[in-house]
Amino acid sequence: MNTVRMDTTVQNPDLVTPALVLDFEQISQTYDRFLDSFPGGQIFYAVKANANPDVMRLVVEKGGGLEIASLAELERSLSVGATGRQIICSNPIKHPVFIQRMQEEGVYAMVVDSTYEVEKVAKYAPGMRVYVRLAVDNQGSVLPLAGKFGVSGDEALGLFDMAKEYGLDPIGLSFHVGSQCLRPQNYVNAIRACGEIWQRAEACGHSFHFLDIGGGFPAGHYHDKSIPTIEGIGDLTMEAVRQYIPNANPMLILEPGRGLVGESGRLVASVVGKAKRNGQEWLYLDAGVFNGLMETFEGFPPVIRLLAADADDREMLNYTLAGPSCDSCDVVARDMELPEIHIGDRLMFLDTGAYTNEYAVAFNGFPIPSVVKLERELELA
Numbered sequence: 001m002n003t004v005r006m007d008t009t010v011q012n013p014d015l016v017t018p019a020l021v022l023d024f025e026q027i028s029q030t031y032d033r034f035l036d037s038f039p040g041g042q043i044f045y046a047v048k049a050n051a052n053p054d055v056m057r058l059v060v061e062k063g064g065g066l067e068i069a070s071l072a073e074l075e076r077s078l079s080v081g082a083t084g085r086q087i088i089c090s091n092p093i094k095h096p097v098f099i100q101r102m103q104e105e106g107v108y109a110m111v112v113d114s115t116y117e118v119e120k121v122a123k124y125a126p127g128m129r130v131y132v133r134l135a136v137d138n139q140g141s142v143l144p145l146a147g148k149f150g151v152s153g154d155e156a157l158g159l160f161d162m163a164k165e166y167g168l169d170p171i172g173l174s175f176h177v178g179s180q181c182l183r184p185q186n187y188v189n190a191i192r193a194c195g196e197i198w199q200r201a202e203a204c205g206h207s208f209h210f211l212d213i214g215g216g217f218p219a220g221h222y223h224d225k226s227i228p229t230i231e232g233i234g235d236l237t238m239e240a241v242r243q244y245i246p247n248a249n250p251m252l253i254l255e256p257g258r259g260l261v262g263e264s265g266r267l268v269a270s271v272v273g274k275a276k277r278n279g280q281e282w283l284y285l286d287a288g289v290f291n292g293l294m295e296t297f298e299g300f301p302p303v304i305r306l307l308a309a310d311a312d313d314r315e316m317l318n319y320t321l322a323g324p325s326c327d328s329c330d331v332v333a334r335d336m337e338l339p340e341i342h343i344g345d346r347l348m349f350l351d352t353g354a355y356t357n358e359y360a361v362a363f364n365g366f367p368i369p370s371v372v373k374l375e376r377e378l379e380l381a
C-alpha cells in the first residue's frame with residue numbers, strides 16, 4: 001500500500017486569491033539537501049528571496065545563517081533569533097548607519113568591491129572582517145547579475161591590501177554566478193578564479209579562510225529534468241574547491257535564495273476577466289507584474305497549472321496572460337498554451353517561493369498575495 005500526499009491548500013475553493021502558498025516542510029528538506037550536497041558548507045540564506053519571518057526563523061532554528069542587504073533585513077534577522085555570528089552582508093553598497101548597526105550586533109563579515117566601500121567600512125566599522133566580491137561569468141543564468149557588482153582579480157588584490165592598510169581584516173572572496181544558473185560549470189570556473197587570487201594574495205602576506213560561492217542555485221528540477229540539481233552542483237563545486245584551493249580547508253559559504261525557497265511556493269491567482277483582442281485571447285488575473293509576478297517581467301518564464309478537476313479534458317488554447325493593473329506593461333505571459341479557461345478559474349504558478357512577495361507592491365490598490373502555509377493531508381491510496 002502506498003501513501004500519497006494530497007495538497008489540500010491550493011485546491012481549497014475558500015482560499016482567497018492571490019495567495020502565496022508556502023511549503024515549510026519542503027524548505028526544511030531542501031536545506032538538508034544543501035548540507036548533504038556541500039559537506040562542511042554553511043548556509044547563509046539570502047533573505048532577499050523571501051523575508052517571511054517564519055521562513056527566516058526556520059533557517060535560523062536549523063542552525064543556518066542569514067545573508068542580508070539592508071538595515072531592515074538586519075532588524076528582522078535579529079527579531080527571528082539570529083545572532084550577529086549568524087549574519088553576513090554581501091551587498092557591496094551599504095549605508096553608513098547599516099554598517100554601524102552591523103558592527104554593533106557582531107555581524108560576522110561584510111563584502112566590499114570598491115575603494116570607496118573599503119573607506120566607508122573602515123570608517124563606520126573599524127576592524128571589520130571583509131571579503132571581496134569577484135566579477136564572474138554569468139552566462140547561462142536566467143537572471144544575470146554581472147556588471148553592477150564585482151571586481152577583477154587584480155582589483156581584488158588591490159582591495160585586500162587597502163583593507164589591511166585601513167585596519168580591516170580581509171578574510172577571503174565571494175562571487176555570484178547569476179540567479180537560476182543553468183550552467184553549473186560557472187561555479188567551477190568562478191572557484192578556479194578565486195583559487196588563483198587566493199594564492200596570489202597569500203603570497204603577498206594575506207591569510208584567508210572564507211570562500212563564499214553565493215546563490216544562483218536553480219529551482220524547478222522536479223518538473224524540468226534539464227535543470228541542474230543541488231546534488232550535481234554540489235559534486236562539481238566540492239571537487240573544484242579541493243582542486244583549486246588545496247590545503248586551505250576554507251569556510252565554505254553558500255547563499256541560496258531561490259534554490260532554498262523557490263520550489264516551496266505556489267502562487268494561486270484567479271481569472272477575473274477575459275477579452276479577445278486582434279484575434280488573441282487575453283486572460284486578466286488578480287496577480288500580475290506589480291503584485292507578485294515581477295519575475296515574469298524580467299524574462300523568467302512562468303510555469304502554470306490550471307486548478308480544475310476537468311483540466312485534462314479541456315481543449316488547449318493559446319493565451320496572453322495579464323495582471324489586474326491599468327499599466328500596459330503588466331503582462332505576465334504571451335503565447336501560453338493552456339486548457340480553455342473560464343472567468344473564475346484558478347491558476348497556480350509553480351516555483352514562486354522566491355522573489356514573489358519581496359518584489360510586490362499594491363499598485364492600483366491590487367493587494368499583494370497573502371502568505372498561506374501549505375497544509376498537507378496524508379491519504380491512503
Ligand SMILES: Cc1ncc(COP(=O)(O)O)c(C=O)c1O
Nearest residue numbers: 046090179215216255256257258
Ligand atoms: C549577494 C547575493 N547573494 C545571494 C543572492 C541569492 O541569489 P539566488 O536567489 O539566485 O540564490 C543574491 C541575489 O540577488 C545576491 O545578490
